[in-house]
Amino acid sequence: MLSPADLATLPFDDWVNTFVRGWLVPNFRPFFRATQVPISAVLDWLDTLFRWLPMLVTTALFALASWKWAGRGMAIFTVLGFAFIDMIGLWPETMTTLAMVVTAVLFCAVIGIPAGIVSARSNLFWRILRPVLDVMQTIPSFVYLVPIVMLFGVGMAPGIIATIVFALPPIVRLTNLGIRNVRGDLIEAAEAFGSTGWQMLWDLQLPLAMRTIMAGLNQTLMLAMSMVVISALIGAGGLGLIVNTGLGRLDVGGATAGGVGIVILAIVLDRITQGLAEQNNVSRMSLRQTLSNVFRLRGTAALAGVEKAG
Amino acid sequence: MQPKLAVSQVYKVFGDAAPAALDLLRRGRSKQEILAETGATVGVRDASFDVQEGEIFVVMGLSGSGKSTLVRMLNGLIPPTSGQILIDGEDIARADAARLRRIRREKISMIFQHFALFPHWTVAENVAYGLKITGVPHDERRARALDVLEQVGLAAWADSLPSDLSGGMQQRVGLARGLAAEPDILLMDEPFGALDPLIRREMQMELLTLQRTLKKTIVFITHDLNEALMLGSRIAIMKDGQIVQIGTAQEIVTAPADDYVAAFVADIDRGRVFTADDVSSDATTIQLRQTSVRDALRMMERGGANALYVLDGDRVAGVVTYRDLAASEMDTAITASLQGSLITDFPTADTTTCLSDLYSDAGSGLPIAVTDERDRLLAVVEPADVLAHLSGDATPQEQQEQTYAQPR
Numbered sequence: 001m002l003s004p005a006d007l008a009t010l011p012f013d014d015w016v017n018t019f020v021r022g023w024l025v026p027n028f029r030p031f032f033r034a035t036q037v038p039i040s041a042v043l044d045w046l047d048t049l050f051r052w053l054p055m056l057v058t059t060a061l062f063a064l065a066s067w068k069w070a071g072r073g074m075a076i077f078t079v080l081g082f083a084f085i086d087m088i089g090l091w092p093e094t095m096t097t098l099a100m101v102v103t104a105v106l107f108c109a110v111i112g113i114p115a116g117i118v119s120a121r122s123n124l125f126w127r128i129l130r131p132v133l134d135v136m137q138t139i140p141s142f143v144y145l146v147p148i149v150m151l152f153g154v155g156m157a158p159g160i161i162a163t164i165v166f167a168l169p170p171i172v173r174l175t176n177l178g179i180r181n182v183r184g185d186l187i188e189a190a191e192a193f194g195s196t197g198w199q200m201l202w203d204l205q206l207p208l209a210m211r212t213i214m215a216g217l218n219q220t221l222m223l224a225m226s227m228v229v230i231s232a233l234i235g236a237g238g239l240g241l242i243v244n245t246g247l248g249r250l251d252v253g254g255a256t257a258g259g260v261g262i263v264i265l266a267i268v269l270d271r272i273t274q275g276l277a278e279q280n281n282v283s284r285m286s287l288r289q290t291l292s293n294v295f296r297l298r299g300t301a302a303l304a305g306v307e308k309a310g
Numbered sequence: 311m312q313p314k315l316a317v318s319q320v321y322k323v324f325g326d327a328a329p330a331a332l333d334l335l336r337r338g339r340s341k342q343e344i345l346a347e348t349g350a351t352v353g354v355r356d357a358s359f360d361v362q363e364g365e366i367f368v369v370m371g372l373s374g375s376g377k378s379t380l381v382r383m384l385n386g387l388i389p390p391t392s393g394q395i396l397i398d399g400e401d402i403a404r405a406d407a408a409r410l411r412r413i414r415r416e417k418i419s420m421i422f423q424h425f426a427l428f429p430h431w432t433v434a435e436n437v438a439y440g441l442k443i444t445g446v447p448h449d450e451r452r453a454r455a456l457d458v459l460e461q462v463g464l465a466a467w468a469d470s471l472p473s474d475l476s477g478g479m480q481q482r483v484g485l486a487r488g489l490a491a492e493p494d495i496l497l498m499d500e501p502f503g504a505l506d507p508l509i510r511r512e513m514q515m516e517l518l519t520l521q522r523t524l525k526k527t528i529v530f531i532t533h534d535l536n537e538a539l540m541l542g543s544r545i546a547i548m549k550d551g552q553i554v555q556i557g558t559a560q561e562i563v564t565a566p567a568d569d570y571v572a573a574f575v576a577d578i579d580r581g582r583v584f585t586a587d588d589v590s591s592d593a594t595t596i597q598l599r600q601t602s603v604r605d606a607l608r609m610m611e612r613g614g615a616n617a618l619y620v621l622d623g624d625r626v627a628g629v630v631t632y633r634d635l636a637a638s639e640m641d642t643a644i645t646a647s648l649q650g651s652l653i654t655d656f657p658t659a660d661t662t663t664c665l666s667d668l669y670s671d672a673g674s675g676l677p678i679a680v681t682d683e684r685d686r687l688l689a690v691v692e693p694a695d696v697l698a699h700l701s702g703d704a705t706p707q708e709q710q711e712q713t714y715a716q717p718r
Contacts, residue, residue: 183426185422185424185426186426186428188387188422188426189420189422189426190439191387191414192385192387192414192419192420192497193414193415193420193439193440193443193487193491194410194411194412194413194414194415194440194443194444195443196411196443199443203428203439203442203443204428207430208429208430
């Protein structure tokens, strides 16, 4: 059978190598290095803060947040879960992971919400951005780990950059969706009263899209959690490193301990942000109900991340 | 006087092929032909009208007739494809974004069919919206919002959310929001269309009451002819993007421009459209102290009238009928006076009384006196004319003659 390969072969891999190694890295390395400065700054600050706060204080704060936004059952789960993490000796790593995830989500929000707003206002921009987001979501993260190491080096900040690439799409998509879904007659009314584009955004579009944007933030957070182990491959520490070390030494117990820490943290963060997004008074659930809910967890992304690494 | 709002030769064509379609339109092709040929949709076709200050100008048409498009061109929400829209002499169609914004903030506001209240703000915040975007400080705009809410009877709900209010109340908030910025022109896009009939009626009345003190220039869109006839100083009827007739309620009912309008007005409650003013005729009167019974009888015989109004100086003293006078002359030939046969309990109306209210008075057989606020006789309404108009027998010609005969 004739196949196109008989006529011509494309050295696609060479092209990419030439592009990245021959042009992008030599010319832009200093630029990319510079971009990680704000990320490192935020990360260091958060990492120092979370490690400085006593374990009991942090647990109390998270339990209160859970109580307020996710119900009493979830608050109890938070206390028990965090105590478990502390007792298996992974508290400092957990705090490092928390600092990484919060940093990644912060930067995703800073980049993603404005990008979503622009997408909602310009069909052209959205047409260009959409395939980019599709690629970001579908491309296996191992593919961009190598160029990221080449451009940014190894360490915490490059790990967060890889996390941002992976976790950014949902917040952009849902910000765009939320703003586009604001009722047309309300927009028309704002326009008829002579409001400017900015006034419309602040008074109307952002408040009315807030629920959807928060749902996007929740999704982004879950994706960021699932990148914890992968980004540890390029030098990011925390629980991901524990899992990777366990894998390398065939230490099943160590890897599992790290994995459980990730899952507990993921559940707590997911429930708190979901509650924030819904902002309604959560009925007080019992611990049993909470636990059964937890295992019907919609956002199993964290588990998927652990499996992927394994 | 310069009209408040002057619309001339405005066209709106939707779609990419607008210029080509516009050209075809001007050559008289129909909406359907243009859609088939160019794919462009004709929204409004050659609309021209003036709206005077303080007038309620109603645009009536069925859905798809282009009335909503037309009203949105008046504040630039939809830019016209061609034509001119002057507000106080300033062309909206050619205003840039900043000027358009200024005009919307200062001169023109809009009230929507589905209220379009902002669900995350309280009633007072909604009402103050127009002031907020122009940078009025918080306390001042809240005070103004409460004032306007007072006018529409909702001051007690200032701090509720719109979702706590019924449809009629929500539209009052919409109206208050439109009034708060003190615009000259109100555009009302089927404002009562989403309300149930009883509330709609109540809101129509309230709008008329408010308008008596506010004297805004109102462009009111509706698909309901009864509403149009009731509210409109003048009415434009639209069909397929075109204005087929502009006129007062009476003109439209008595002289429909074409079969389309005629079909519309066929089952209209004529009693509510026509007023005493439309059916009255010049009064022939006699003076109580100067006219003799004999002269009165002779006048009635000559004019073919059954009754005459009797004036005492300027004031209406009463009415005398031929039958009574003739009888009293026979009985007491020498002492007969008008005074003896005078009926002082006569029916009266003012020029704006509608025919449905005159109907019961017409049953007495006496002509109805049309008086002004100082009880001076302006004209009389013959009972037969009331009945003829209610049944629609009066031809346009007759109507015209009567209009000319009216004392103004």
